Amino acid sequence: MAASSCILACCRMCPLSFGGRVSWESPFPFDPNWDPEERWDTTLAEVLPLTDMFMLNDQEACHISGSPDLENAVGWLRDQRITVVTVKRGTDGARVYYGQEMVECSVAPVTGGDSIGAGDSFDAGFLAGWLRGLPLSRCLDIACYYCGRSVADAVGGLRGQPTWEAVSRAVGIRQDEEIR
Numbered sequence: 001m002a003a004s005s006c007i008l009a010c011c012r013m014c015p016l017s018f019g020g021r022v023s024w025e026s027p028f029p030f031d032p033n034w035d036p037e038e039r040w041d042t043t044l045a046e047v048l049p050l051t052d053m054f055m056l057n058d059q060e061a062c063h064i065s066g067s068p069d070l071e072n073a074v075g076w077l078r079d080q081r082i083t084v085v086t087v088k089r090g091t092d093g094a095r096v097y098y099g100q101e102m103v104e105c106s107v108a109p110v111t112g113g114d115s116i117g118a119g120d121s122f123d124a125g126f127l128a129g130w131l132r133g134l135p136l137s138r139c140l141d142i143a144c145y146y147c148g149r150s151v152a153d154a155v156g157g158l159r160g161q162p163t164w165e166a167v168s169r170a171v172g173i174r175q176d177e178e179i180r
């Protein structure tokens with residue numbers, strides 16, 4: 001089965017995957033990951049119309065869009081009618097684009113760890129905030145400071161992964177807040 005067929009099948013099953021907690025009104029987030037063959041000619045055109053939230057890094061954005069710089073890449077992605085675009089920028093932090101709004105956070109570089117899993121942890125932190133209805137700036141803070149950065153500061157993909165209990169305590173929100 002082609003990769004796009006697998007992704008489309010997952011899109012259609014999304015509400016079933018979470019025991020009914022996610023409905024078609026919930027966002028469909030998508031992180032494309034790095035193309036190991038660096039062809040960037042996949043059938044993303046089939047998936048992008050189904051994507052509400054595209055979560056990628058700056059290099060992926062440029063390769064996928066065919067743009068030489070991040071601003072043009074983001075413009076191309078927004079032209080695809082994706083509601084939310086998050087761009088992970090490594091030691092330069094991250095940006096989120098929603099409608100006409102752009103929110104940015106910068107982070108201090110970490111030492112002693114590797115970056116394995118930092119992007120995935122960023123995605124999880126952003127989604128955890130988003131699904132709880134937190135403002136974009138708060139979602140981005142959680143993703144950058146408490147999730148992505150904590151994993152990048154440790155060796156291995158899970159060692160620095162915080163629990164939602166630790167994140168909610170750190171940012172001062174109720175741990176049991178319902179997911180919308």
